[in-house]
Amino acid sequence: MALVRFNQPSSVFPYRNLLNELLNDFNTSVGQDYRSNIPAVNVHESETEYTLEVAAPGQNKENFNINLDGRVLTISSEQKEEKKEENGKWTRKEFNYSSFKRSFTLPENVNAENIEAKYENGVLVVVVPKAEEVKPKSIAVK
Structure with missing residues (x-):
């Protein structure tokens, strides 16, 4: 069996290619604008902790909100400037408004009480320490 490419005759839909190009350009530009508001995040894991590095230049540390709900860590920022x-x-008058929100599901082995964050040189660093492993214990029956 052979694979045969199907070409739609251009005379039937003369503007089809132009429309596809316009829609692709629109989707690409909208997608890039949308993604540009969401900062990049690096996640590192060591033996003792997880480190999240959020690239957020031009922010103030007061603009960040970091919440933990169950195992979901949410980092958000809202900045208004006039x-x-x-x-x-x-x-x-000029107004500028920017915001973002990123959520991460943490593994079960984290120590939620000791999560720390600092903002320095345009990077928000969130350190999530791992909890000590609970080792199985054998219990003797008396």
Whole structure:
């Protein structure tokens, strides 16, 4: 059996390729704009902890919210900025608003009480220590 490529005659739908190109360009540009608001996150695991590094330059540490609900760690940030410039007869106002929210499901072996975070040089570092392993214990029957 042979695989045969099917080509739709362009005379039936003369604008099909143009429409596909426009839609692909639109989806690509919308997707890039959407992704640009979500910071990249590096996750490292060592023997004693998990480290999340969130690339968030230009933020203030006061803008970050870090919550733990069960095993779901959520990191979010909301930043609002307003600039107002007045000069005689005219006034110029500029508004800037940016936010993001990322959630991570943590493994069962974490010590939730000792999670720490710091923001330095445009990178939010969240350290999630691992819990001590509970070793099985043999109990003698009396």
